[in-house]
Amino acid sequence: MGIIRSQDDFLHVRSVKAYGDGALGSRGAALIKPYSDAPHQHGLLLTQPEDFPQSSTASVRRGFPA
Structure with missing residues (x-):
């Protein structure tokens, strides 16, 4: 499944x-x-850096632009 457009x-x-x-x-x-x-706060990583290559490759395979 890639780009989605509903019938309506x-x-x-x-x-x-x-x-x-x-x-x-x-x-x-x-x-x-x-x-x-x-000083106790460093922020928050929502996605780990090592997860980006797999996620972006999967998106491109499904028809989304790179």
């Missing part, structure tokens, strides 16, 4: 988005060093 045209899926980490404002961005205003 209410749903059209034509891309895939992968999240590596969060946003800076919420202190979710993964940092090497702790945040200067929150």
Whole structure:
């Protein structure tokens, strides 16, 4: 299954988005060093770096653009 378009045209899926980490404002961005205003916080990795090659390859195989 790749690009999806419903018959009633209410749903059209034509891309895939992968999240590596969060946003800076919420202190979710993964940092090497702790945040200067929150020394206990390094952020959060949502997807492990080693998972990206397999995910992107699977998406391309299913017809999504690279």
